[in-house]
Amino acid sequence: MKKMKKMKKMKKMKKMKKMKKNHIKIIVVSLVIATFTGCSFTSQNGSPDKTGKEYTSAYICPMHCDGSGSDTMGHCPVCGMEYVKNTEAHK
16 A cells, blocks of 8 residues: 555656656747747848837837837827837938
């Protein structure tokens, strides 16, 4: 009876070790993917991609947050900063 309990306990411990290793692998892979996809804000030539509305709208967020920018004054929905007049909007 004691041997059965001990064997079950050992199997459970092996299973937990295997799960822990899998979790570590998943975390490492996720970090690698996040590192490479986080740098996708630049265009092919290495300069920032300035075609989004966060660069082309009449009023823009100073932080150029994704999805920010408006034709009217207001605040950035992402960071809360006040929009500023885009001096390069119609050049």
